[in-house]
Amino acid sequence: MKLKSIKLHPFAGIRDKTIDFEDGVNVLCGPNEAGKSTIYHAILNGLLTTTSLTTTKVESEMGRFFPVGGGDVIRVDIELQDEDQKTIRIRKAWKKGNRQGSASLYLADNTEITDEEQVQQGIEDLLPVSAATLRTILLADQSGLHRTILEMEKEDGVRKELGDILRQNLMETGGVSVDRFRELLDGRYEAYYKRWDRSQDYPERNRGISNPYKTGTGKVLDAYYQKEQLRLDLADAKSFENELDALNKELSEWIGKQKERKEKFDKLQPLKKGISQRQLLEQRVETAKGKRKELLEISKGWPVMEDRIIQLKPKQDKLREKIEALIKEQKLSQNKQKAEQLQAKLKKLRDVRSRVEAAQKELKEAKEIDFEDVKQLRERRSEINNLNGQVEGARLTLRIISDSDKSIEFTESGKEGEKVKLSSGNSIEKIATGGFSLTIEGVDVVVYSGEGDLEKIVKELSSKKKDLQEKLKALDVDSAQSAESLAELYSQKLQNKNNEEKLYNSELDGKSEEDLKKELEELGDVDEVRSLEEVSEEIVKEKTELNSLSREADEAKEKLDKWKESFESVDDVIMELAEQSKSIKDISGEIEGLPELPEGFTSADEFVERVDEFDHKIRRADSLINEKKLEKTSKESNAPETSSEELEKMMEDAKADFERIHHEAETLANVRERTIELLESMDANTYSGLEENFLKWLRQMVGNRFNSVQMNGDLPTTFQTDDGRPLSYEILSHGTKDIVSLAWRFALTEYFLQEQAGFIVLDDPMVDMDPERREMASDVIEEFAGTHQVLVMTCHPEHAEQIKKNSSIIELF
Amino acid sequence: MKIFHTADHHLGLRFKNHPEASETLAQSRYKTLDVLVGMANEQNADIFAIAGDLFDRTGMKVSDIQRAVQAINKFEGNVALVLPGNHDYITEDSQLWDRFKKEAGENILVLDEKEAVDLTEYDLNAVVWPAPCHAKHSAENATGWVQGEEKDPDKVHIGIAHGSIEGVSPDFNQQYFPMVVRELNNTGVDIWLMGHTHITWPEKPGKKDIVFNPGTPEPDGFDCGHEGRAFLHNVAEDKSISTEILSTGTYxxxxxxxxxxxxxxxxxxxxxxxxxxxxxxxxxxxxxxxxxxxxxxxxxxxxxxxxxxxxxxxxxxxxxxxxxxxxxxxxxxxxxxxxxxxxxxxxxxxxxxxxxxxxxxxxxxx
Structure with a gap:
């Protein structure tokens, strides 16, 4: 797409002029501001500004292009040529007023469009780059690079390397400084989020409303604190209101109760004196009545008592006599009892005596063996048993065989000998203990077992046995056992006799049976006398009765005595009685005029006590009510300024504010994050390829001025001079800066147009270059114009001459 | 009998959340009270009734109390009834109401007790049944006592109460002396003059309605977007009520x-x-x-x-x-x-x- 012609009729200072453009370089030469910027703006607006503008927009965007001398319309016609050499025509007219302009677009096939929106859209569709790119890169009115660099140097003073500057220049085409944008974002972010912990979505260091930051807080935290403070205030206000309600309720109840109490008290209080007096008088009446009753009793009792004493006297005397007789009878009854005891004793003595006699007789008849004899018998037998044992231990067996009939005597030691007849050829066997003797035909054979002592033992045994037999005989018993039991029997009987004798003597108690019989006789005949119990019982009975009568008499006497202490006679009593009755009547009359005890009270004392208690309670409640009132007053003086209802509304607003601010902040944070991400990725590889073109154009214009360009990845960081010094952009001369700018414009134009044909406007590109560089620059412009149409605007005719080469100069006036 | 019925003036409200307009808004509430009394006089109202929250709080400056009383003193009808609401609640030792009564003229009646007030002495054949508030917050229905009381059928019975009404108050809540329309209808009272809720209810009073809440005469917040309002009730001989909604207020x-x-x-x-x-x-x-x-x-x-x-x-x-x-x-x-x-x-x-x-x-x- 190339520019073929432009017609201004009128536009700014130009009334009617058509300029035709050629392919390649077009040099427009004219005085500054007069012509060249008018052509530039006509191209720019002819392509990019809609004619459908509001009144204000016409003024702000196009106002300065209306003819100074008058007229309310400006027009620009542009002819473009597309790749196929077909012509496209644009006609635009802007008029003052609201949307008064008009536009036509004649496409390559001669289609005409007149809807202003569509015309503009159609133009933009035809352009090889976007409208913004066209404005900022291809039609830049002056070096954007230059401006960017100046701004950057002014703003942060950071020495930026050339490559960064170039890259940033592209990023910032359109006048948006990335650094300023970042600063703005960071500033806003900070303004929102100061002291706010985004990850926790809570104030930093958990400093909530109870421990808030006082300074250095961001909007989010401010809004949060605001909301939270209102929440607390609301809670305070609510609790204050509830407490006040409770206090009021309590106070109301107290005051209500107090009112009741006072009403009641006011009713009761005036009765108090009357009722106390009534009580006093009633007590006096009671006392008087008691007295009267007492007097009445005395007056009635006096003659009765006197009479009673008289009546009782004979009865008492009779009883006394009877008791005396009974006491005499009682003595006889005692003798009778004694006689009966003696008779019984005598009978018992007789019985015991007969038992003594029987025991004596039995003793006499029993065999008398004493325990000494029994002892001797036992000893003897024991010795025999002992000796017997020794002899029994030596047993001998004797076999006698005779060759003829013979008679022999065999005697076992200690025993009687026996005659034994032996027949021829026969044998006799004998067994002997200890020893034996054998007498055969005059020969005595004595045999003892063991050595010689046994014979002695056998003899001793024999002698002991004999002795035992003699003793038994002497005692007339057949055995030692029988002697022992007889001795036992005798001993028992003796004992029995002694016991009975002892009993008998003890019964006698030092007297004899004769004495006792004599005593009995002396008591005489007591058969007709009553028993002692019977008599005693009667005495007790009579005495009791006597006592009772005496007591009755004593009491009567006592009463009379007492009465007589106060009164001389019964007449006195009757007079006193009359006085009391009168007194009772008088007091009762007095009582009638006094208030009665109200219901619910049992006594005047209780009444008075209750009234006093009431009084006390009322005073106490009064002071309590005053305390409560004070408490209330002090509470009310600390009342929250704002009611809970209003606070509730305020809190709702604050909540909404917080939500809104929080949302804004989050939105901002997202934009910031996206920006950071984007800048990182753009830094890495967005503009690859661009710098190669830049260096190509640069080298052509500077010749060997720079030995090398240091690269950082794809971008140059430093230019190095011949003597090896690094040369950063700032220390390049103005002329060199123009060259860098031009090379950059070419590189950018190629970058955006790619393979398409397009056009570029250069505004005085060689102002600060020396003639040598201008030459090289104009060569480079010519070379670039081989691909893309170039419109060079200058106010220097000699520059125009240098650049034009083979083309002609379009003179502007 | 004509009853000019208003409530919720909230004199003394500070409007802290509206810093730019707070003074203007605070002052306008006093002016509105003046205007309302003037309207009531123009309409020849017999009763000027304020159903609570004449004041925004109990701690009012004496000069502000005086200003309010002076405005009401200008009422030319038989009696002005002033009920303590939950913001200007009454207590046994209320400095606000003690001062108010001290300043009030003979035909201003502060309804500070839950007891019937016969208006015969004001030349009206009517009895007032007040339900004053005794605290800022309370779950008590202060009208509860009215139903059980005996009512003379020859008199007009006017209930006056302050608190939230179930189904009517947008912020109905149990801590603002809650009431229920059905219960109010059954108290044997001929008309209930209510206050507390800042919006007007019923929006279009019907023949059967006896419970009325005029809303605030001077709006006080964005939750109260309508104009300020008051009611003029006309109670006929047969006790039928016709109610006119009056526009009041400035802001x-x-x-x-x-x-x-x-x-x-x-x-x-x-x-x-x-x-x-x-x-x-x-x-x-x-x-x-x-x-x-x-x-x-x-x-x-x-x-x-x-x-x-x-x-x-x-x-x-x-x-x-x-x-x-x-x-x-x-x-x-x-x-x-x-x-x-x-x-x-x-x-x-x-x-x-x-x-x-x-x-x-x-x-x-x-």
Whole structure:
């Protein structure tokens, strides 16, 4: 797409002029501001500004292009040529007023469009780059690079390397400084989020409303604190209101109760004196009545008592006599009892005596063996048993065989000998203990077992046995056992006799049976006398009765005595009685005029006590009510300024504010994050390829001025001079800066147009270059114009001459 | 018998959440009371009844109490009935009401007890059955005592109460002396003069209605968007009631929502506030829609006109956006430049981010 012609009729200072453009370089030469910027703006607006503008927009965007001398319309016609050499025509007219302009677009096939929106859209569709790119890169009115660099140097003073500057220049085409944008974002972010912990979505260091930051807080935290403070205030206000309600309720109840109490008290209080007096008088009446009753009793009792004493006297005397007789009878009854005891004793003595006699007789008849004899018998037998044992231990067996009939005597030691007849050829066997003797035909054979002592033992045994037999005989018993039991029997009987004798003597108690019989006789005949119990019982009975009568008499006497202490006679009593009755009547009359005890009270004392208690309670409640009132007053003086209802509304607003601010902040944070991400990725590889073109154009214009360009990845960081010094952009001369700018414009134009044909406007590109560089620059412009149409605007005719080469100069006036 | 029925004046309300208009709004409530008494006099009302919350709180300045009483003293009818509501509740030692009574003229009756008040001494054949509030909050139905009382059939029985009514009060809640219409209808009272709920009920009083809530005579917040109102009840011999709704008050709280999608939408809205009289309006305006960036800028410049037209503006135009399209971005920013890349990176769902990024870029670009 190339520019073929432009017609201004009128536009700014130009009334009617058509300029035709050629392919390649077009040099427009004219005085500054007069012509060249008018052509530039006509191209720019002819392509990019809609004619459908509001009144204000016409003024702000196009106002300065209306003819100074008058007229309310400006027009620009542009002819473009597309790749196929077909012509496209644009006609635009802007008029003052609201949307008064008009536009036509004649496409390559001669289609005409007149809807202003569509015309503009159609133009933009035809352009090889976007409208913004066209404005900022291809039609830049002056070096954007230059401006960017100046701004950057002014703003942060950071020495930026050339490559960064170039890259940033592209990023910032359109006048948006990335650094300023970042600063703005960071500033806003900070303004929102100061002291706010985004990850926790809570104030930093958990400093909530109870421990808030006082300074250095961001909007989010401010809004949060605001909301939270209102929440607390609301809670305070609510609790204050509830407490006040409770206090009021309590106070109301107290005051209500107090009112009741006072009403009641006011009713009761005036009765108090009357009722106390009534009580006093009633007590006096009671006392008087008691007295009267007492007097009445005395007056009635006096003659009765006197009479009673008289009546009782004979009865008492009779009883006394009877008791005396009974006491005499009682003595006889005692003798009778004694006689009966003696008779019984005598009978018992007789019985015991007969038992003594029987025991004596039995003793006499029993065999008398004493325990000494029994002892001797036992000893003897024991010795025999002992000796017997020794002899029994030596047993001998004797076999006698005779060759003829013979008679022999065999005697076992200690025993009687026996005659034994032996027949021829026969044998006799004998067994002997200890020893034996054998007498055969005059020969005595004595045999003892063991050595010689046994014979002695056998003899001793024999002698002991004999002795035992003699003793038994002497005692007339057949055995030692029988002697022992007889001795036992005798001993028992003796004992029995002694016991009975002892009993008998003890019964006698030092007297004899004769004495006792004599005593009995002396008591005489007591058969007709009553028993002692019977008599005693009667005495007790009579005495009791006597006592009772005496007591009755004593009491009567006592009463009379007492009465007589106060009164001389019964007449006195009757007079006193009359006085009391009168007194009772008088007091009762007095009582009638006094208030009665109200219901619910049992006594005047209780009444008075209750009234006093009431009084006390009322005073106490009064002071309590005053305390409560004070408490209330002090509470009310600390009342929250704002009611809970209003606070509730305020809190709702604050909540909404917080939500809104929080949302804004989050939105901002997202934009910031996206920006950071984007800048990182753009830094890495967005503009690859661009710098190669830049260096190509640069080298052509500077010749060997720079030995090398240091690269950082794809971008140059430093230019190095011949003597090896690094040369950063700032220390390049103005002329060199123009060259860098031009090379950059070419590189950018190629970058955006790619393979398409397009056009570029250069505004005085060689102002600060020396003639040598201008030459090289104009060569480079010519070379670039081989691909893309170039419109060079200058106010220097000699520059125009240098650049034009083979083309002609379009003179502007 | 004509009863001028009002409630919920909330004298002393501070309007802290409306800092710009607070003083104006606070003062207007006193003026409205004056106006109401004047209206009642014009209508020859026999009774001027305030069904609670004449005052916003119990801790009122003496001069403000005097001001209120002086206004009511001007009532020329038989009797002015003033019921303590839950904001100006009565207690045994109420300084507010003690002072009020001290200042009040002979025909002002403070209904501070739950006991029938015979109006014979005011030349009216009527008995008042009051249900005063004794606290700010209470779950007690203060009208409970009325039903059991014997009522003379030859007299007009006027109940007067303050509290939330089930099914009527938008914020019905058990802690504001709750009541139920059905129960009120069965109390044997001929007419119930209610207060507390700031909206008018019934909206269109019918022949059978006996429970009436006039709403506040001077709106006090955005939850109360209607005009201020009072009732004029006419109780006939046969005790039938005809009720007239009266417009009262000066200020209005309005909520508006507008969608701006074109220059004409915007101009229409701006014109509305340019032409109509809104200087007594507290406005909560929510604006949404999509505008071309230049229109959007215009909106930003011109919206203050609305603020100037109203008493106070709470404007939320966060939902109003610039129309930032891909085309728009291409038109404005060089291809591959940072702003073009940043803006193009936001998807449809990132609209808020796109708007903000655009705005920030514009700010830097300037």
């Amino acid at each position: 209005r709280f309005r909520k508006m929502e507008r969608s701006l999608n074109s220059a004409s939408d915007m101009e229409k809205l701006l014109a509305e506030f340019g032409n109509e009289n809104y200087n007594h309006t507290m406005l909560k305006l929510a604006v949404s829609g999509r505008l071309e960036p230049d229109l959007y800028e215009q909106w930003r410049e011109k919206r203050h006109g609305i603020r100037e037209a109203v008493l106070e503006l709470k404007l939320d135009d966060s939902e109003l956006r610039r129309k930032v399209t891909e085309e728009q971005i291409r038109k404005e920013f060089t291809e591959d430049s940072f702003p073009e890349q940043l803006l193009s990176s936001f998807s449809q769902s990132d609209e808020d981010e796109l708007q903000m990024a655009y705005e920030l870029i514009k700010e830097v670009q300037k």
